[in-house]
Amino acid sequence: MTYNSSLLRLLAERGYIHQMTDAEGLDALASKQVVPGYVGFDATASSLHVGNLVSIMLLRRLQQAGHKPVVLMGGGTTRIGDPTGKDEVRKMLSDEAIEANIASIRTAFERFLTFGDGPTDAVMVNNHDWLGQIGYIEMLQKVGTHFTVNRMLSFDSVKLRLEREQPMTFLEFNYMILQGYDFRHLSDTMGVRLQMGGSDQWGNIVNGVELARRMDGKEVFGLTTPLITKADGSKMGKSVSGAVWLNEDALSSYDYWQFWRNCDDRDVGKFLRLFTDLPLDEIARLEALEGGAINDAKVILANEATRLCRGEEAARAAEATAAQTFAGGGLGEDLPTVEVSAEGIRLGVACTALGFTASNGEAKRKIGEGAVKLDDAAMDDPGLLITVPAGETRKLSLGKKKHGILKGV
Template structure:
């Protein structure tokens, strides 16, 4: 649809490509134009770090705050105990309360890089849905909340329907998830005046449920807005790489590796990613994205620097670029490369090249490592080596050894 927004936030969402769908474009736009709108995104604590797949929605919260509204980051201390079944083929493993708390602590490190938290009108707040979910009385909840849900309708939502169509089991525990998420929106509206829930387009059914429930119980008008589920131009899910998830916490993925992920963006995605993941003006994003040949590589460096600066700071971005230039242009050994440190006992009887490739993270398994080496895809100190059984002794580590898988993935191995 063609809609010309009045509010700055809606204009940014539409212009930069964040908007997939909205429950009421005009109603939300008018609410955003009238005053401060508190809006939330929920994050279940399924890992110790957020990953690149979360970054699109974190940027939405950042733009919300920059345009004069109040972001709420809702940690799923309660809902993580159930697990979101949306578009999954199987049930999520159940985590203990201690694991959930540990994961929340790890995830919280990222948000303060993007949002300003405090007690002001547009300061972000961090909440945990365990606050109202942990102490629910089951019978009261069924009578007061459960009666508003139609099982027929719940079964019709694509996230559930796709699981049932494939005859994959959906536990009663998971089936409750959408009721709990809907209840989150109700409680956030009741307690904090929250008017908007945002999320990926896979959350549409859960968001609509929350809006319907709040309307039935409180007779309040609230809104939902979803972002597209991003895939790269070659059809891959955004945020996945050969080495697995692109984590946002530095202890789980070095700033250099994070920078490198963005530097390796496919040419066709550069302009789109600049709009979504940086704050450069739209015209500049489009100009950079339209560059061709070797010039597009400079646009990719701009993308990598801008995104890394937001998350890890300008110094980390500059260090990553310096390391990359040393490695790629001068064939040198960059100080900031991912490093595997071995102790003397590990190399006392020698260690094979295949083991080093796996230990350094350049291959997931020994089998993958041996294939990489035998096919000529691995270099040791910039020289191709096809002998997976080549042994390295302590004396070989007088200086750090550089391993390179292809042109773009590198690691250092050293003693101590």
């Protein structure tokens, strides 16, 4: 389909579109007026990760095309938990923890979006502001009558849980009703006309579209992105050592840069289109590189992606550290660092402290496989006591791509 609006042309050219509830209607609307559109994010941790990044970039593209991004933080729905793709009931968080998570998450959005009071400036809202005020009987009367249990049982988020004989609480069962009500509320109070999200949210988005029509007679639209996976089939949000967090206090800028630098050759073009602002003709040139030259494209990808998320200075420092570590054989200042007291630190503990491994048990396995080196010499004893004189440093490595500094204090 050929689109007339700059919004849908931009999203289509860069590979963001999977499904739309009414492509022609949304295209026509975006051609004639500013469209406020939103994506919802639950506040289950203090940072989002790269698995959330395509949704954040959707909001960035919306703003780049002259429309208004609305970031919906699920202060209310986090108290319930989205059952989509989950086999276990989500751990309940305190009100204070949820508020702290939202404040921390906002700092990442402020790098990708321009917030303010203008017609296309981004805003952040919290669904606890309205979900926390509506009474149970009122919710059943106003919203519950528009949902049938037959339909709710047909959604994948419910069917998969039941098929696997995993329990689903009545609390979780209500999540789709509340998410649908979010769309209706934002449409009614803020003029939001578009909800966007990942392909796994299609059913929830359609619920909101139908609820706005039934309750208010308003036409709103839904758009989903394709499932973004790496070439090996793994999810975008994970790396070998765990989640790739967007916030600096959860993951160093060097490790964030390395995640992009170490991507599969086959992912370079796709990731450049989705996660950077580089022009499409430049991306076409970069993804056509072959052999060792594709590594140049990966460095550009790492620089551009890190610049968006962490800033120019962080991207430059990470690249310089990588160049010094891998090409110069030295130790870059931006490498993850653990301070070591005069008592020393055990090798396995050091691996976990640097973030190489998720646990000391995993560290023991990696050391047993011969993957860990201290000052470029292979180590085989996880209990080895490492000492570092005050003011000096030693290098610890896991494989060829993960390095860290042990600094004596």
